[in-house]
Amino acid sequence: MIPVFLGVAMLTFFVGNAAGSPLDLIRIFLRNPSPAVIEALRHYYHLDQPVWLRFLYWLWDLLHFNLGISTSGRAVTDQIGAWALTTLELQVISLLLAVVIGIPVGVYSALHQYSKSDYAITTFAIFGYSMPTFWLGIMLIIVFSFELGWLPSSGAAGITYNWGGNVVLDWLAHLALPVTVLTYVTLATIVRLVRANMLEVLRQDFILAARASGLSERAVTYRYALRNAITPVVTVVGLSFGAALGGAPATETVFSWPGLGFAFARAAGVLDIPLVQGITIVITIMVLLANLITDLAYAVLDPRVRIE
Amino acid sequence: MRKKEERRGASQWAVAWRRFRRNKSALIGTAMVAFFILVGVLSPYIAPYPPRSYAPLYEGVAGQPPSFQHPFGVESSGIDVFSEVIHGTRNDLYVGLAAAILTMIIGIAVGAIGGYFKGLVSDVILGVTQVFFVIPALLLILLFARIFLQLVFKGLGLTLIVLILSFFGWSGTAFIVRGETLRVREMDFVQAARSLGADSVRLLFRHIVPNILSPVIVITTLIIAGFILTEVVVSFLGFGDANTTTWGLLLNEGFSYIRTDWWVALFPGLAVVFSVLGFNLMGDGLSDALNPRLRE
Numbered sequence: 301m302i303p304v305f306l307g308v309a310m311l312t313f314f315v316g317n318a319a320g321s322p323l324d325l326i327r328i329f330l331r332n333p334s335p336a337v338i339e340a341l342r343h344y345y346h347l348d349q350p351v352w353l354r355f356l357y358w359l360w361d362l363l364h365f366n367l368g369i370s371t372s373g374r375a376v377t378d379q380i381g382a383w384a385l386t387t388l389e390l391q392v393i394s395l396l397l398a399v400v401i402g403i404p405v406g407v408y409s410a411l412h413q414y415s416k417s418d419y420a421i422t423t424f425a426i427f428g429y430s431m432p433t434f435w436l437g438i439m440l441i442i443v444f445s446f447e448l449g450w451l452p453s454s455g456a457a458g459i460t461y462n463w464g465g466n467v468v469l470d471w472l473a474h475l476a477l478p479v480t481v482l483t484y485v486t487l488a489t490i491v492r493l494v495r496a497n498m499l500e501v502l503r504q505d506f507i508l509a510a511r512a513s514g515l516s517e518r519a520v521t522y523r524y525a526l527r528n529a530i531t532p533v534v535t536v537v538g539l540s541f542g543a544a545l546g547g548a549p550a551t552e553t554v555f556s557w558p559g560l561g562f563a564f565a566r567a568a569g570v571l572d573i574p575l576v577q578g579i580t581i582v583i584t585i586m587v588l589l590a591n592l593i594t595d596l597a598y599a600v601l602d603p604r605v606r607i608e
Numbered sequence: 609m610r611k612k613e614e615r616r617g618a619s620q621w622a623v624a625w626r627r628f629r630r631n632k633s634a635l636i637g638t639a640m641v642a643f644f645i646l647v648g649v650l651s652p653y654i655a656p657y658p659p660r661s662y663a664p665l666y667e668g669v670a671g672q673p674p675s676f677q678h679p680f681g682v683e684s685s686g687i688d689v690f691s692e693v694i695h696g697t698r699n700d701l702y703v704g705l706a707a708a709i710l711t712m713i714i715g716i717a718v719g720a721i722g723g724y725f726k727g728l729v730s731d732v733i734l735g736v737t738q739v740f741f742v743i744p745a746l747l748l749i750l751l752f753a754r755i756f757l758q759l760v761f762k763g764l765g766l767t768l769i770v771l772i773l774s775f776f777g778w779s780g781t782a783f784i785v786r787g788e789t790l791r792v793r794e795m796d797f798v799q800a801a802r803s804l805g806a807d808s809v810r811l812l813f814r815h816i817v818p819n820i821l822s823p824v825i826v827i828t829t830l831i832i833a834g835f836i837l838t839e840v841v842v843s844f845l846g847f848g849d850a851n852t853t854t855w856g857l858l859l860n861e862g863f864s865y866i867r868t869d870w871w872v873a874l875f876p877g878l879a880v881v882f883s884v885l886g887f888n889l890m891g892d893g894l895s896d897a898l899n900p901r902l903r904e
Binding site: 303304307308311312315316318426427429430431432434435438439441442446542543545546547549550553554564565568569571576580583584587588591 | 735738743744745746750751754756840845846859862867873877884885889
C-alpha cells in the first residue's frame with residue numbers, strides 16, 4: 301500500500317509540476333507584484349530549492365493533511381471533505397445494489413444455462429460491460445429528464461424539484477438516474493463473473509459427491525456451489541469500486557453530481573493544480589482502503605488465505 | 609490421404625480456430641470488429657464531409673434531426689454527425705489498437721524478464737508492476753492528458769494519448785506473462801534448449817514467449833476495448849485534442865447540445881458501444897477457444 305501511495309504521490313506531484321510554476325498563476329491575480337512579494341512567494345513555495353526537495357516538502361505537508369491552497373484561495377483540505385462524502389454516498393449505494401441484484405441473477409443464469417432467460421441476461425450484461433457509463437447517463441437524462449420530465453437531470457438536492465417539500469423523495473429522485481447508471485455497469489461485471497464461477501464450480505467432483513449423498517438440489521446449489529463461487533466476486537467488487545471512483549470525473553460531470561469527480565474535472569479544466577493533486581491523492585487513498593477491505597473480506601470468506 | 613492428415617494432427621492454433629469458428633457470439637464480435645476496421649480504413653473515401661467541416665451550415669441544415677441526406681443529423685454548429693462518426697472510427701481504432709500493441713510489447717518484456725530471472729531484478733519488477741496494477745489509472749491518465757497534451761507537448765495529439773494509455777495499461781499483461789513464464793521456465797523443452805547452450809535471450813524470446821502467447825492475445829483483445837472506452841472518457845471531458853475528431857469529442861459536443869440535438873450524443877455513443885462490444889465478444893471467444901481446460 302505504501303509504495304503505491306508514494307508512486308501516485310510522485311506521479312501527481314511531478315505532473316502537476318510540469319504544468320508550470322505556481323507563480324504564473326499568482327501573476328494572474330496580482331497584476332504587478334513587487335519583486336519583494338515575488339521573492340516571498342518563491343520562498344513560500346520553496347521554488348528556490350531543487351525539485352526533489354520540493355517533493356519532500358510537499359509530501360511532508362501531505363502527511364500533515366495540508367494539501368496547499370487552491371486557486372480559489374481556500375485550503376484544499378477544507379473543500380474536499382464534503383465532496384468525498386457525496387461521492388461515497390453515490391458509489392456505496394450503487395455498489396450495494398449491484399451486489400444484491402447481481403449475485404442472485406448470476407446464479408439463476410448459471411442454473412438455467414442456454415435457456416432464453418440466460419441469453420437475455422448475458423446479453424444485457426455484456427452490453428453493460430461495453431458501455432461508457434457516462435454515455436448511458438446522457439441517454440437517461442435525455443429520456444427521463446428532458447423528454448418525460450420525470451426526474452431531475454443534475455445535482456444531489458433539488459431547487460426546482462421539491463416533491464412537495466419531502467426531503468426524502470427529493471433525495472431519492474436525484475439519486476435515481478446516477479445510481480441506475482452506476483449499478484448497471486457494476487452489475488454487468490458481477491453477473492458475468494458469478495455465472496462463470498457457478499458453471500465452473502457445478503462441474504466439479506465435490507458437487508457430484510454432494511448430489512450422490514442425497515442432498516437436495518437447493519442445498520447443493522446454495523450451500524456448496526455458491527459458497528465456492530462467490531469468493532472471487534469479493535475481489536471484483538473491490539476492483540469495481542476502484543474503477544467506478546476512477547470513472548467518477550465523467551459520470552459525475554454528466555449529472556453535475558457535487559462530488560470529487562466533478563470537482564476534479566472542473567479543477568483540471570482550469571489547471572487548479574493543488575486541488576487536482578489533492579483530489580487524486582484522496583481518491584487514491586479511498587481506492588487503497590477499498591483494496592485493503594477486499595483483502596480482509598477475502599481472508600474471512602476463504603480460510604485457505606488466512607494462514608499466509 | 610485422410611489417414612495421413614489425422615496422424616499429423618492439428619496444431620494448437622488450428623484447434624483453437626476450429627473452436628472459435630463454432631462460437632456464434634465470437635463470430636458476431638469478429639464481424640463487428642471487421643466492419644469498424646473497414647470503416648476506419650476507408651473513412652476518407654466514404655465520409656461525405658472532411659473532418660471538422662462546417663459545410664452543412666452553409667447548406668442551411670444546421671441543427672437538423674436525422675434525415676435521408678444526413679442519417680445521423682447535423683449539430684447546431686453545422687457539423688454533420690455521420691461524417692464525424694466515420695472519421696472518429698479511424699482515430700479511435702488507431703488509439704485502441706496502437707496502445708494495445710504497445711501495451712502488449714511492454715507487458716511481455718516486463719513480465720518475461722521478471723518471471724525468468726530470480727532475485728532482486730525480479731522483486732523490483734514485481735513491485736513496480738503491483739504499483740501500476742492498483743493505481744487509479746483513469747484519474748492519472750486524465751491528469752497526464754490534460755497537462756501533457758494541452759500544455760507541454762502540444763501537437764502530438766493522439767500519439768501522446770497512445771503513449772499515456774500504454775504507460776498506465778501494461779501491468780495486467782505483465783502479471784499474466786510473469787505467471788506463465790514461471791510455469792514454462794522449468795519445463796523439459798526449456799531445460800533441453802538450455803543444455804544445448806541457448807543463452808537467456810534466446811531461451812526467453814525463442815522458446816518461452818511463443819509458448820505463452822495465447823493468454824496474452826486474449827487480454828490484448830480485451831485491452832483494446834478498455835482503451836477505446838478510456839479514450840472516449842478523456843476526449844469527452846475535453847482533455848483530448850480538440851482538433852481531432854474522436855467519438856469522445858462528439859459526445860462532448862452532444863452533451864452541450866443535450867437539450868436540443870439528442871442525435872449528436874446518441875450516434876457516436878452507439879459506435880462506441882458496438883465497437884467495444886465487438887472486441888469484448890471476440891476476446892471472450894478467443895478465451896474459450898484457447899483455454900485448454902475447456903477442450904473436449
